[in-house]
Amino acid sequence: MRQAVFFDLDDTLCDAAPAFAAGRRSAFQWALFGAPELSMTALERAWALAHAELAPQLEAGALTMAEVRELRFQRTLALAGVPDPDGALADKLDDLLGATQLSLLRPFGDVAALDALRERGVFVGIVTNGADDAARDSQRTKAAHLGLLDRLDGFWVSDTTGYRKPDPRAFALARAAAGCAAEQCLYVGDSLASDIAGANAAGMRSVLLRRETPDVAADATPADQPQSWRVIRSLWETLDLLDLLDP
Numbered sequence: 001m002r003q004a005v006f007f008d009l010d011d012t013l014c015d016a017a018p019a020f021a022a023g024r025r026s027a028f029q030w031a032l033f034g035a036p037e038l039s040m041t042a043l044e045r046a047w048a049l050a051h052a053e054l055a056p057q058l059e060a061g062a063l064t065m066a067e068v069r070e071l072r073f074q075r076t077l078a079l080a081g082v083p084d085p086d087g088a089l090a091d092k093l094d095d096l097l098g099a100t101q102l103s104l105l106r107p108f109g110d111v112a113a114l115d116a117l118r119e120r121g122v123f124v125g126i127v128t129n130g131a132d133d134a135a136r137d138s139q140r141t142k143a144a145h146l147g148l149l150d151r152l153d154g155f156w157v158s159d160t161t162g163y164r165k166p167d168p169r170a171f172a173l174a175r176a177a178a179g180c181a182a183e184q185c186l187y188v189g190d191s192l193a194s195d196i197a198g199a200n201a202a203g204m205r206s207v208l209l210r211r212e213t214p215d216v217a218a219d220a221t222p223a224d225q226p227q228s229w230r231v232i233r234s235l236w237e238t239l240d241l242l243d244l245l246d247p
Contacts, residue, residue, distance in 0.1 A: 003245065004123035004178035005238050006171070007114075008189030009139055012209055013126070013235075014107050014146055023101035023137075027073070027093040034089070035082050042080055050075035064159045065131040066138075069094060098136030107146045108211075113235035114151045122242065123178040125154035127171060127187070129164050129194065132157035154178065165191075166198030175202065184245055186238060197226040205229040207241065 010016035028043045050072055057063040063071075073090035084090055117124050126148070130139035139157045143149050154177050156170065163170035175185050182203035189195025190209045199206035208221070208228035221227055230241055 001184055002121070002123065002178070002180050003184045003186075003242055004125065004175065004180040005117055005186045005188065005242070006125045006127050006174050006204075007187075007235075008165075008191065008195050008209075009126050009128040009130075009143060009148075011190045012188060012195075013111050013148060014105055014142065016101075016105065016142075019101045019104040019106075020097075020137075022104055023097040023099075026100040027097040030096055031077070031082065031089070031093055035080075038080060038082065043076065046076045046080035047072075049079050059164065061162075061164070065129070066133055066135070066159055069131060069135065069137070095136070102136045102142065102145055105142060105145060107148070108235070110235040111146075111148070111151070113238060114148075116236075116239060117242075118151070118153070120239070120242075123153045123180060125152055125156065125174050125178065127156045127165065127174050129158040132160040165194040166201065168198055168202035171198055171202035171204055175204070186241060186245075188232070188235065188238060192221065192226045192228075196228045200226055200228075205241070205245065207232055207238065209233070209235070 007013055028040055031043060032038055032040065053075060054063065054068050054071060058065065058068050073093045074087060077084045077090055114124050126143065128139045132138060132140050135141060143155065149155060154174060156174050158164040158170065161170060161173055171187060175182055178185065185204040186207050187195060187199035187204045188207040188209055192208065196206045196208055206228045208231045210231055211233055
């Protein structure tokens with residue numbers, strides 16, 4: 001019976017969080033040159049308020065990630081009291097964030113496990129939330145930059161599919177393309193709320209990736225949180241997990 005392993009992208013296959021944080025800092029530093037009366041703290045506060053406005057709309061499907069990208073610096077600057085009537089500064093800051101993030105983004109060393117899985121005849125794909133356009137911080141651009149697209153059999157992004165994780169339909173689309181029964185599919189990710197909850201709802205075997213927890217006790221997930229089928233610390237462990245699936 002054919003098997004499939006699907007992966008989250010950010011902070012599962014690549015070090016997205018620190019790269020994004022560095023890109024945001026670079027953008028804020030640029031903004032401060034033109035508005036010396038501001039502080040980094042004020043910009044960070046305005047960014048957090050903008051995120052609090054936009055994130056619920058994104059999760060509800062009222063905005064795509066591409067639309068959030070268009071709005072996030074506009075709202076940040078407005079909340080910080082920085083005039084930007086034509087949106088040129090917001091566009092510059094967003095471009096700087098994307099360029100910096102992409103320049104720092106690196107795949108984790110164990111992504112070679114994807115090649116080993118495909119050599120075993122396993123269908124390998126990515127199911128991720130985000131934009132799917134040509135912008136420098138879109139999921140497709142990042143995956144291409146990391147050399148991942150050529151190592152996959154399928155690639156699904158929420159802006160294109162219309163389903164954001166943890167919606168089980170995001171996972172069902174990938175499973176159907178793989179032609180595998182749900183119980184023969186692993187989904188590997190680092191987020192309980194997005195990855196584990198969604199994979200569980202879709203009937204897949206959910207695998208929580210925790211790279212920075214060397215002690216066994218840290219594997220325990222609070223009872224009120226989604227429970228993963230297995231916890232791993234390296235992508236290489238997915239090869240062994242396939243042998244545990246029901247025949």
